[in-house]
Amino acid sequence: EYIRIDPILNQTVKRMEILHPEWVFDLQLEQGLMVKINPLHLEQIMLIVIENAVKYSDGDQRVHIASRVMHDNISITVQDHGIGIPSEELQHVFDRFYRVDKARNREIGGTGLGLSIARNLVQHYQGEISMTSVENEGTRVSMTFPAVAVR
Numbered sequence: 164e165y166i167r168i169d170p171i172l173n174q175t176v177k178r179m180e181i182l183h184p185e186w187v188f189d190l191q192l193e194q195g196l197m198v199k200i201n202p203l204h205l206e207q208i209m210l211i212v213i214e215n216a217v218k219y220s221d222g223d224q225r226v227h228i229a230s231r232v233m234h235d236n237i238s239i240t241v242q243d244h245g246i247g248i249p250s251e252e253l254q255h256v257f258d259r260f261y262r263v264d265k266a267r268n269r270e271i272g273g274t275g276l277g278l279s280i281a282r283n284l285v286q287h288y289q290g291e292i293s294m295t296s297v298e299n300e301g302t303r304v305s306m307t308f309p310a311v312a313v314r
């Protein structure tokens with residue numbers, strides 16, 4: 164079942180705005196993009212990734228969320244300006260229970276399961292999820308799903 168993703172992304176951001184009224188969620192959505200996914204699963208993936216963007220931030224309380232057609236895929240990106248992830252740790256963050264630098268994370272709660280759940284959900288729909296990051300600058304999570312683009 165293909166669904167339009169923009170209403171789901173808008174709704175997810177509205178939820179995050181209620182939880183984090185002091186944050187700015189900057190949305191840049193291409194209209195009418197369709198992905199074959201259960202809408203609740205898409206929302207769950209987005210909540211995990213956006214919640215991380217908020218959790219692992221210090222200064223700039225702004226998250227940029229974008230969707231677009233890229234090649235023959237639908238791309239969804241979530242970019243923060245938070246604490247970032249050291250490059251040698253990036254390869255592990257999707258593993259179950261993995262948390263970067265336990266000392267750093269001690270006061271930020273979490274189990275290390277969020278991203279592994281997100282990856283399982285994305286892969287269930289033949290999608291891919293990856294992360295790029297620069298320490299003390301920010302992190303970008305990129306997802307792609309097979310697409311039919313209706314515009």
Ligand code: ATP
Binds near residue numbers: 216256272273278302
């Ligand atoms: P939870 O399961 O409660 O979400 P968690 O946030 O520790 O706990 P994951 O979402 O799997 O678990 O993230 C794994 C680790 O990756 C985190 O502990 C954190 O160190 C790092 N991380 C994830 N997202 C970001 C981000 N946007 N910026 C910086 N570090 C991040």
